[in-house]
Amino acid sequence: MDSGDQNPRLTQLLQQVRVLDPVSETEQIADVLIENNQIREIAPHISDYPPHTQIKETQGLIFAPGLVDLYSHSGEPGFEDRETLVSLGKAALAGGFTRVGILPDTEPPLDTPSDLQWFKTVASPETPQFYLWGCLTLGGKGDSMTELGELAQAGIIGFSDGVPLADLGLLRRVLEYVQPLEKPVALSVHDRALGRHGVMREGKLSLRTGLPGEPACAETSALAAILEVAACTETPVHIMRVSTARSVALIADAKARGVPVTASTTWMHLLLNTTAMTTYNPNLNIHPPLGDRADQRALIEGVKSGVIDAIAVDHTPYTYEEKTVAFAEAPPGVIGLELALPLLWQTFVETGEWTALELWNALSASPQRCLQQPPLRCAIGEPTEAILFDPKTAWTVSQNHLKSLSANTPWFGKQLTGQVVATFLNDR
Amino acid sequence: MTTETTTAWTKPHILSLETFAAPEYETLLETADSFREVLSRRTKKVPALQGQVVANLFFEPSTRTRSSFELAAKRLSADTLNFSGSSSSLAKGETIFDTAKTYMAMGANIMVIRHRQAGVPHTIAAEMDRLQTDVRILNAGDGQHEHPSQALLDLFTLYQWLSSSSPHQFLAGKKVALVGDILHSRVARSNLYSLTAMGATVHLAAPPTLLPKAFQGLLPESYQDQLICHWEIEPALAEADFIMTLRLQKERMSDHLLPSLREYHQRFGITRDRARLAKDHVKILHPGPVNRGVEISSDLMDDPECSLISQQVASGVAVRMALLYLIGTSS
Numbered sequence: 001m002d003s004g005d006q007n008p009r010l011t012q013l014l015q016q017v018r019v020l021d022p023v024s025e026t027e028q029i030a031d032v033l034i035e036n037n038q039i040r041e042i043a044p045h046i047s048d049y050p051p052h053t054q055i056k057e058t059q060g061l062i063f064a065p066g067l068v069d070l071y072s073h074s075g076e077p078g079f080e081d082r083e084t085l086v087s088l089g090k091a092a093l094a095g096g097f098t099r100v101g102i103l104p105d106t107e108p109p110l111d112t113p114s115d116l117q118w119f120k121t122v123a124s125p126e127t128p129q130f131y132l133w134g135c136l137t138l139g140g141k142g143d144s145m146t147e148l149g150e151l152a153q154a155g156i157i158g159f160s161d162g163v164p165l166a167d168l169g170l171l172r173r174v175l176e177y178v179q180p181l182e183k184p185v186a187l188s189v190h191d192r193a194l195g196r197h198g199v200m201r202e203g204k205l206s207l208r209t210g211l212p213g214e215p216a217c218a219e220t221s222a223l224a225a226i227l228e229v230a231a232c233t234e235t236p237v238h239i240m241r242v243s244t245a246r247s248v249a250l251i252a253d254a255k256a257r258g259v260p261v262t263a264s265t266t267w268m269h270l271l272l273n274t275t276a277m278t279t280y281n282p283n284l285n286i287h288p289p290l291g292d293r294a295d296q297r298a299l300i301e302g303v304k305s306g307v308i309d310a311i312a313v314d315h316t317p318y319t320y321e322e323k324t325v326a327f328a329e330a331p332p333g334v335i336g337l338e339l340a341l342p343l344l345w346q347t348f349v350e351t352g353e354w355t356a357l358e359l360w361n362a363l364s365a366s367p368q369r370c371l372q373q374p375p376l377r378c379a380i381g382e383p384t385e386a387i388l389f390d391p392k393t394a395w396t397v398s399q400n401h402l403k404s405l406s407a408n409t410p411w412f413g414k415q416l417t418g419q420v421v422a423t424f425l426n427d428r
Numbered sequence: 429m430t431t432e433t434t435t436a437w438t439k440p441h442i443l444s445l446e447t448f449a450a451p452e453y454e455t456l457l458e459t460a461d462s463f464r465e466v467l468s469r470r471t472k473k474v475p476a477l478q479g480q481v482v483a484n485l486f487f488e489p490s491t492r493t494r495s496s497f498e499l500a501a502k503r504l505s506a507d508t509l510n511f512s513g514s515s516s517s518l519a520k521g522e523t524i525f526d527t528a529k530t531y532m533a534m535g536a537n538i539m540v541i542r543h544r545q546a547g548v549p550h551t552i553a554a555e556m557d558r559l560q561t562d563v564r565i566l567n568a569g570d571g572q573h574e575h576p577s578q579a580l581l582d583l584f585t586l587y588q589w590l591s592s593s594s595p596h597q598f599l600a601g602k603k604v605a606l607v608g609d610i611l612h613s614r615v616a617r618s619n620l621y622s623l624t625a626m627g628a629t630v631h632l633a634a635p636p637t638l639l640p641k642a643f644q645g646l647l648p649e650s651y652q653d654q655l656i657c658h659w660e661i662e663p664a665l666a667e668a669d670f671i672m673t674l675r676l677q678k679e680r681m682s683d684h685l686l687p688s689l690r691e692y693h694q695r696f697g698i699t700r701d702r703a704r705l706a707k708d709h710v711k712i713l714h715p716g717p718v719n720r721g722v723e724i725s726s727d728l729m730d731d732p733e734c735s736l737i738s739q740q741v742a743s744g745v746a747v748r749m750a751l752l753y754l755i756g757t758s759s
């Protein structure tokens with residue numbers, strides 16, 4: 001990767017690049033002058049630049065803010081054969097993500113302030129910014145609150161167990177207690193009793209494949225309950241991994257009523273539906289399971305309309321041994337940090353389903369807002385935390401190419417089009 | 429021995445009956461018929477697969493199906509290898525592919541695979557194809573998905589019983605009642621495809637928890653008129669030519685799917701009284717093993733006038749010989 005961050009003092013001129021700034025909702029072909037890690041100028045043609053400027057031919061490339069992933073999983077600490085923070089960081093940057101939310105379901109789980117200290121030692125100027133989620137409940141077990149105030153002070157980005165919190169009484173108290181802490185709370189919505197042993201969305205196809213089905217109401221009933229609790233506590237909540245059409249409708253309705261809710265789906269739920277599962281590829285075992293065509297359609301439209309605020313990657317590495325088992329016995333989850341942007345771009349922007357700005361909003365500006373952080377920008381005077389994306393370069397998903405230590409993805413061995421060719425990391 | 433087949437066999441693997449076409453059923457029935465004749469000879473063995481290795485990879489333990497496949501392979505003069513889940517090295521960290529590759533290295537030409545989870549034969553077949561091996565995979569039951577050889581031996585049993593002159597649409601005009609735990613049954617799914625393909629109308633009967641509405645849409649549109657679902661047993665049995673019952677697993681009670689075995693037997697058990705709703709000559713089939721007094725009353729099961737259960741077991745070897753022969757000798 002040709003990266004602009006290797007010499008932050010370098011002055012660079014990007015010529016005739018396609019600049020996206022989702023905040024101002026502008027898109028233009030222009031020259032961009034970057035100096036001291038700051039965007040000095042954006043103009044149709046820049047001819048007045050310092051003599052030592054490195055000139056880059058960037059026609060056909062996209063210059064846009066770094067992507068922000070709301071939540072993904074680190075293997076480290078606890079499962080370093082799946083992923084280390086270093087490999088996760090490299091994978092994120094290779095895929096265009098300059099900020100990555102890390103869920104606290106590590107071993108040990110991130111549920112005390114002292115666990116945070118360790119993470120901070122790993123961060124370096126070469127890694128993306130890790131946003132650490134702190135557990136809502138001890139060990140993420142859903143039984144009792146963590147020391148939420150202490151965690152908030154220690155520098156977590158927000159609270160999430162990453163897994164459903166079944167006890168609504170506890171959820172209510174947690175949402176009340178965290179209100180003055182002003183940190184986002186991200187909730188996974190799933191009713192375990194309804195979901196039972198399901199590994200696939202229940203319906204005609206689950207009957208045909210013989211895979212145990214999980215009804216859509218396992219998600220929607222839990223969501224409805226959480227929205228009611230959020231409405232009465234008035235604490236902002238973020239709904240993770242929305243996967244059903246009915247959930248999109250419930251969230252739209254809650255937003256219309258003024259309930260403080262934001263929501264995300266995952267790139268997998270946008271790209272695929274249950275029909276993919278007739279291959280029994282364990283790398284299609286994700287949770288919540290892929291929806292049917294109508295769910296997928298509703299999610300795609302939800303992202304466009306803004307009912308679904310953001311697209312999360314939910315990068316979940318597992319080793320070859322862990323995933324090379326029967327579909328229903330495979331642990332759910334897939335990697336995605338290096339794959340999401342090229343696939344989403346090809347599927348939705350190249351086809352005209354979404355504009356480039358709509359995609360970038362869902363992958364960068366909007367996730368920042370969900371986290372109560374200022375969105376990244378590509379505008380004059382802004383620090384450069386941005387990427388150069390070549391939407392035309394083809395590459396093959398292989399162990400050699402992937403920076404992630406795991407390769408659990410249904411796209412393994414396939415050719416993708418679109419690659420991040422440079423990353424500009426702001427001096428932090 | 430040579431078998432006259434009406435259609436050249438093109439399927440390298442037999443994973444599911446969902447993709448079977450009518451001519452394939454016909455070829456299979458005719459081939460099984462010729463092997464049934466072999467099995468009636470004094471020397472019940474032919475050299476069709478001599479030198480070939482058939483590996484029975486039973487990740488889920490089974491004695492009956494494995495024995496039937498083993499005997500079928502031996503009758504075709506193949507060498508057999510048996511792997512069973514209980515003696516497996518899966519617990520030691522091997523993947524399902526490692527096991528298959530071990531048997532591939534021993535020279536297995538055909539792998540007969542059973543697994544408690546759906547899709548395992550498919551993923552092993554895909555891996556064998558990816559590695560460009562010539563290994564053939566035969567699904568011997570995968571989770572709640574399919575059990576092709578069981579459904580084909582049921583079909584062959586009906587074919588024999590009816591003494592049809594040709595397998596072509598030999599079940600046209602026949603009503604088959606399929607009663608029991610449809611939701612969890614791989615046998616039911618495979619039977620649905622095969623029975624309707626040969627012209628039968630299939631009436632499913634079970635309480636709603638074991639027969640979700642979505643089953644009505646399981647078959648392709650052109651076959652949908654041949655599938656009727658009932659949440660009561662009586663309309664399914666009325667004027668039926670054949671009744672197939674399915675094994676009810678005891679764990680269905682803990683999954684909140686049924687109140688009790690007693691109530692199930694009262695509402696959906698096949699009893700002599702209920703069998704009278706069907707046609708006079710009605711025959712009863714069961715894939716075994718039977719829970720006597722639950723899905724079928726004991727005396728009915730043992731009544732040779734009604735039960736085709738022992739014929740099913742006998743058909744099993746001929747049908748499995750046909751399956752092994754067809755995939756083992758196709759190019």
